[in-house]
Amino acid sequence: MKNRLKVLRAERDWTQNDVAERLGVSRQTVNAIETERYDPSLPLAFKISRIFGQPIEAIFVYEEAAVVE
Amino acid sequence: MxxxxxxxxxxxxxxxxxxxxxxxxxxxxxxxxxxxxxxxxxxxxxxxxxxxxxxxxxxxxxxxxxxxLDELQRRIQLEALAIAFLVTMVFLMTLGLLQRAISLPFEDWSYLHVWPYLPVFYFGGIVIASRRYR
Structure with missing residues (x-):
């Protein structure tokens, strides 16, 4: 899953530690999400959306070749 | 935090x-x-x-x-434990077979001497799992 976490963080001039503190997670977790090695759970994605004041879909982009509805 | x-x-x-x-x-x-x-x-x-x-x-x-722990740290722990569990199983199984094959000396390969390997497998599992998310 792609995300804009790094860009949003840079816009606010926050460090990974700042984001980690706001989310109540470790800096390693923030880094793993930013580098797209780890996809956060839904509750954590909501928290991220809340601290950046943006909807989840504006931060995370789910990419799949074909989505069956 | x-x-x-x-x-x-x-x-x-x-x-x-x-x-x-x-x-x-x-x-x-x-x-x-x-x-x-x-x-x-x-x-x-x-x-x-x-x-x-x-x-x-x-x-x-x-x-x-x-x-x-947060959710990523829990995942790392889970992966580490999965690695450690499987390595331990293979290790003990191989020791059991070797004991039948060549009768390993008790002083070196009894439970007393084998258990310290288990935390080593666990910490090895943590290193492997952590590297994936670094």
Whole structure:
């Protein structure tokens, strides 16, 4: 899953530690999400959306070749 | 993480370290006391069980610590335990077969000497799992 976490963080001039503190997670977790090695759970994605004041879909982009509805 | 949470984490880590250290000390004291001991059976059994309360204390602190981990750290722990469990299984299975094949010396390959490998497998699992998310 792609995300804009790094860009949003840079816009606010926050460090990974700042984001980690706001989310109540470790800096390693923030880094793993930013580098797209780890996809956060839904509750954590909501928290991220809340601290950046943006909807989840504006931060995370789910990419799949074909989505069956 | 707030500074209050950090200081609580530090206190928890210190408690865990003290419990784990007490467990290891109790274990090695028990080993020394049991070596060539001619005490009554009940005394030897009591000495052999001496490290168990320290182990239980360590276990409680480990479980409490695990509950405080965030979701990525929990995933790393799960992957580490999965790796350690499977490596342990293969290790013990191979030892069992080797024992049948060449009769391994008790002094080197009894339970007494084999268990220290298990934490090594666990920490190896943590290193492997952590690297994936670095």
């Amino acid at each position: 707030t500074s209050q949470a950090k200081s609580s984490d530090r206190a928890q880590t210190i408690r865990l370290a003290i419990a784990a250290l007490s467990w290891f000390v109790a274990y090695f004291v028990a080993r020394v006391l049991l070596k060539d001991s001619e005490a009554a059976t009940w005394v030897r059994v009591a000495v052999a069980l001496m490290p168990v309360p320290f182990f239980v204390a360590t276990l409680i602190f480990v479980v409490r610590g695990a509950r405080d």
